[in-house]
Every structure is written in C-alpha cells, then in structure tokens.
Amino acid sequence: MNSIKQQLMNLFKKQSDLTTILLFAAGVLTMPIWLDPIGANYPDLLQKFVIFGIFAVGYNILFGLTGYLSFGHAVFLGVGSYTAVWSFKLFTMNVLPAMLFATLISGLIAAAIGFVSMRRSGIYFSILTLAFAQMFYNLAYSVLIPITNGETGLQLRMHDIRIIDNYFSDPAPGLPSTELFGMSMNGYSGFYFCAVVLILAFYVAMKIFRSPFGMKLKAIKSNQHRMRYTGSDTRPYLITAFIISGMFAGLAGALLAVTDPLAGAERMQWTASGEVILMTILGGVGTLFGPLLGVGIIKYLENIFSTINESVLQQFFSFLPQWGENFMVAIVSPFVGDGWHLTLGILFMIIIIFLPGGLMEGFQKIKKRYLTKGVKDSESTTKQE
C-alpha cells in the first residue's frame, strides 16, 4: 500500500515528458465527461476552451519565460483568422493548409513586430506592442478593407474561387463547410480536432520549457544584465520567443476560423490581448498548466456564469423561505449574468494579493504540504521498523 503511494509520488515528482503529456492528453480528451456536471459540456464552449488554451500556452512562452509583457498578441489571433478564411476562399476548405498558412504568416508578422519592439524592455516594450496592435486594429477598418472586409468581417461566399476544391469536384450547392479529409469541423468533431492540436501545441511548449533554450529564457527574465556578461546575445533569444508565441496565437486564430469560418477585426482589439494576460496571471505565469487553468476559469465565467439570471437564482435558493430567497437573490444577482465581470475582478484581486504566482502557486503549496507530510510519515514508519 505504502509502496504504491511512494511510486505514485515518484511519478508525480519526476514528471517525465511522457507521463506529463499522457496525463494532459487524457485530461483534455475527456473534457466532455468531466465538464458535464458543471454545465460546460457543449461543443461551442469546449472548442473555445481548447483554442484559447493554445493561445495562452503560446503567450506563456513569451510572458512566462522571458517576463516580457506583450499587449499586442491579439493581432496574431486576428491575422491567423483572416489568413485561414482566405485559405478557405482561395484554395480549399481543408483545414490543414489554412492552419499552416496562418501559423507562418503570423510568424512573419511577429518577426517584424518583435524585431522593433524588442529594442526596448519593460513598460516601453508593452507600449510598443500595444501601439502595433491598435495600428493593425484600425488598419483592418480602413486601409486593409480589401483584405479584411471591414466591419462586415471576412466570410465565405458562394462564388469564392477555391482553386483546389473546385479542380477536383464541382462546387456543391450552398456554402461549403470546413473539413479535414471529409470530416466536418462542426460540433464535437471540431472540438476533438482542436483538442489534438492543443495536445501537440502543449507538447511543443513543454519541450521548450524543458530545453536549454527555455532555461536561457528564464535566465534572461531573472537577470538580463548577467546573461549578457555570460556571453549570450539576449535579443535574438527574445525575438525567437516572441515569434514562437505569435505563431501559437496565429494557430489559435486559425482554429477559431476552422470552427466558425468568419473573421472580424474585433478579435484584434486590445481587450483580447488583455484577456490572455488575465488568463496567464490567474492560472500562474511561467507554469505549464497555469495558463490553461486561467483559460478555463475565464471562459467558464464568460459563457456559463453570464447566463445565470434571476429566475435561475430563484430556483437555486427556492429551499429558503420567501424573504430569505429574495434576500439571497438580491445579494448574488449583481455577481452573475451581466455582472460576471465583477466576479472575475474580485477573483483576480484575491489571487493577485494572496497568490501572486496564480492558482498554480496555490496547488504547489498544497502539494508541498502533502508531500513533506508524506515523507515525514514514511520516515517515522521506517524508524519504527
């Protein structure tokens, strides 16, 4: 009994690449099961969980490892979506080319923005990225309308050329839908596809976290001055991290278009960049799982909490006497429905004040307490023997 516990703990401590990714894959693929009891098991929301998971995991490679706070990552989300929809319009409804193009083009734009922004650090870097983001956002509504279709957003049309698809078969009547070699990307199949992409993306991020490259990024975050005097040119490392996280964001943007083939500029607004920062901090900056946790909480609040209205609350508190029910509904209602931002804000403040390392810090503390207790227990038993 004790040895099994010991083995489990060893497995937990070692966290080899394989165990981590297997546990992670199992957790992601069974989401429809374990999210069912809390009412989050519907394809739309599940897709959002995993897609924004990719966004946050990538963002964490920049913010978590190097400490550079970008306010402009929504640009890559938007660029990814636009590129994917253009790939659907011009070439094929197959999602793979769309994802490939989206990742590459976001990478290119990230290289340009990163090259300029990384000339500065700290608050100046953040402001530069914010300036770029706002520039792209406004261009999408003005100069770039031929590419973005302005406020209407970029959509599929009947007469799109779709060179590759139309070469092999005559266009079917009606708007086509996105597919992967015949498999439709709607509903649960869309979720499972995005989930597989998230698992791959997570694997890549994990490899980066556990490579000399990742360690060098952490060193840059810890003391860039020392890093330079240690013989490393920090700028190319930082730009590389920026490009990688931009590519992750582009991939996430492409998946947004895969599950719902239209792209609008509101995806590039600075609030979207702010959201991914919130997610990362809430879950735990610089940890592998933290950002995903943050995504889960924010998307859950946004989609489930915001639908709770007074009648739902009245039902919930119906076991109370009438005056108690009214009282509780009056108190709770500002925090749900349209007021879900209030809950998020309070949660965010509590975490920042008590757990600056995010929820993962809380888990680490619990784990540490449990593990040290376990070790003490086993020590005392060996002494008795």
Place this chain on the structure above:
Amino acid sequence: MSKPVLKISNVNKSFGGLQALRDINLEIEKGKVHAIIGPNGAGKSTLLNVCVGLLKPDSGSVTFNGGINVIGKSPHEINQMGLARVFQTPEIFPDLSLLENVMIPAFSKRDGAFHLQLFRSLASETKITQEAKEVLASVGMEAKADEIAGSLSRGDKRRLELAMCLIQHPDLLLLDEPTAGMARHDTNKTIELLKKIKEGGMTKIIIEHDMHVVFSVADTISVLAQGAIIATGTPDEIRGNPIVQEAYLGGAEL
C-alpha cells in the same frame, strides 16, 4: 616573457573636466594575478570598465589575447572572447537554482552568443550538468545545488558568481572588489577560494580595497592614484615603495 593576455596602451579618459585616466599602460601576463589598488576615486572602476569595453576611452587601445580589439564590443562579445567578469555586487540569476546558475554560462560557452535548440531535452545535457556539479563542489556549494540562488547570503552569492565564471574557463577573469561588503569570515573564505583558483593558473585582474586580500593573492600590483599608474611591481616592491606609501597609504606602514 610570454605574450600579455590583456594589453592597455596609452589610455586616456575624461568625464567633462575630470581626467579619470591618464596615459595608462598596462600588460597583464598570462597565468598571473594582477591587482589594481588605489584610493577612492583613483579611477579603478573606470579602468575596469574600459578593459571590458563598456567605456570607450578618449584615446589609446585595449587589446586582448594578442591583438583583438576590445573597445566598443558588446558584453556578450567580450565574454565570448574569453573574458569573464565578477561584479562588485554579485550578479547572479536569483530565480534559478544554483545548478542552473552554473549551467547557463556553460551553455553560453558551448553554444556561442545565440544558438537555437528548441527541442533538446535538458535531461540529456548530462555532460554540462556533471560539469556544473563539479564546479559547484569546487567552491563548496554542491549541497545547495537545488536551492534558489536569490536566497543565498552575500558571500555565497559571490562564490556562486565565481563558479559561474570558472565553468567557462576564461582566459582572463576580472574581479571587481570581490570581498566588498563581506563579513571577515566570508572574506577569508573568498581569499581561500581565490588562492585555490590561482593554483589553476587562470589569469586574473583584481580590483580591491582590502590590502589583506591583495597581498594574499596578487603576483603583481599596480597602484592607481588620480587616474595615473604610479607604480607596478611585486607585493614586496610595492610594500617598500616610498612613492606608494606617500600617495596612497599616507606614509603608514604596511
């Protein structure tokens, strides 16, 4: 005489009206520990910053390893040439473990200024991990390898910083007041460590206030006063030099 590792020729530097360095000529011999001493404001730190290319002198040249120009090079280029530096306040990676602190310079040495290896596993870096452990052991810190460096005492941070430089096997190690702000006990430990490194034959420049440290470890001493070198010689020569006693030590017996 073997070729000098570092050669400083006719270096002048002034800040506004203040001439910080006057016509400095210095040759640092291979395998020697060269100490630079002088009262506050003598120009010691300025000289050191010129040596590492951080400050551009008004005139003169600084060359490394037989003719490589140092002036105007960025910090990582200087380090890649083989010149490592210990700072007055220890500069380490406070958020990383001691082992990681020592592994990073080893990576920089092996990989150069920039090298992309996104998917190489840290677990497969057995050689550098082993090397880092040995270097940590050589400064007596192997027991703390997994601790976070930021929580170390100042003396321990200094030893860690030395370990970070040692793992790179630099051709020249610059130490800027390695015992500044240290308790006596830590100072003695650092002297022991410096003596131990000296046996390894690494060339070093030490800038130091503490005469006890200087006379314990230096082979050659240069005395700087008001931006000029007034004497260079062995510890015994410097001790007996009347000009030095007059200018720096105020006539006091050493």
